[in-house]
Amino acid sequence: MKKTVSILLASLAAATLFTACGKKPEAPAAAAPAAAQAIVIGLDDNFPPMGFRDDKGELVGFDIDLAREAGKRIGVEVQFKPIDWSAKEAELSGKRVDVLWNGLTITEERKANILFTTPYLENHQIIVVTDKSPITSKAQLAGKVVGVQDGSSAVDAIQKDGDTAKAIKEIKKFGDNVTALMDLSAGRLDALVVDEVVGRYYTGKKPGEYRVLEDNFGTEDYGVGTRKDDTELMAKLQKAMDEMKADGTAATISTQWFGKDIVKK
Template sequence: MTSALSTSRRLVLALAASTALLAACGKTEAPATSQAAAPAAAALPAKIVIGLDDNFPPMGFRDDKNELVGFDVDLAREAAKRLGVQVEFKPIDWNAKEAELNGQRVDALWNGLTITEERKKNIAFTAPYMQNHQIVVVRADAAIKTKAELAGKTVGVQDGSSAVDAIAKDEATAKSFKELKKYGDNVTALMDLATGRLDAVVLDEVVGRYYAAKKPGEYVVLDDNFGTEDYGVGLRQGDTELHARLDQALAAMKQDGSGAQISDKWFGKNILK
């Protein structure tokens, strides 16, 4: 009996020691996780400031009540609504647009901004949302019918616009000009064309055809142009969350027809790419 009790007591003590050892090990080693938690998506700002040229109809301009309106303005408002953010439109010097963006005075450039390889060095672009041409506009009574006939002529262009780059690519034609005169905006250039101070203006098709339609019999658009280009929204290269969300919103607007409705309002047809 005494021997059996001693043996039983030793077994109980051994079992207790093993349990204590296991408990101690459990306290010092945390259980391994099979997968790290995914990082939370970056939050968008409560308000996005959009830089634009407020004299660039029909993309962005001031109406008779001095309110900012236009195709790009309507697109931006619809996109902001889908992102759940407020939007503010800030007129800027378009020639200094990259400095305004990267200096964080605006959060986006949305006003007929052409996607170019040179601009991609400093700007992150959304997927293209429409296509454009750099067209040549002359007075209706002009004898100019082709680009070749711009030789010896004074041609106007908006400073800082993609029209400047488009003309430069056609080196032979550019060198044939008497003068390439740069303006702060296209509207002033077209006014100088109408008064005879210019022989032609090279500008975005959406703007040129808009003004030609408003003043029938005053302007003519040549069949020749200075090339095709895509429009996109310009963002800072580090704003990856805004970039991704804006791309999603624009794609959804194309798919559900809301973008087509805005396009039809300003152009009478769907011109979204």
């Protein structure tokens, strides 16, 4: 009996050993794919043709297309975040957005807190009035109510023209230019000072309703902005922008939105 049991135990041990030796080792678990890098771009989503929502509610625009192309070139996902444009520097410094890219004017004051690319577009602060308005020059804004978008460079442009600024009765600030134009049409404003690319986009859609004066509040440049210490990201964005200008991609995007190449080389 003992002999039989011993033989049985030996057989079981051999079988166990054979099974263990023949068993394939388990494949190591596949590593989880690394999360794609992303940058968050802050913008005013009511600023056509630079960045705005189309009839389907989707973000479109000249700056939107430029930013998406730049993202592809530097290998990052681009996410767009609509923000209160008057609080853009706080959004950037608070790291709620990584980049400001939406018709952002380069000014000496902003350079204190924002790192800019080289200019990619030249802009003017134009004066828009209704077609029936008697105003034909900047000097005739004296005693008038003039609208601007809050937080836009239009505010600074007017203030730099000291005599005109003092003569204006009131500078009325709006959250966006669409509302300001509605007030202009309704007679609650005498004029609107606005970025040329935006002003001409709107006025072109309603021929015979508005008029753009020959006078303006000066020339300025648009740039892309990051935090001052984000030098690595800035270098990548600048390289992508330079390449887009050199190979004609920026010109193609410009032509799609403006009918011609207006990109500053």
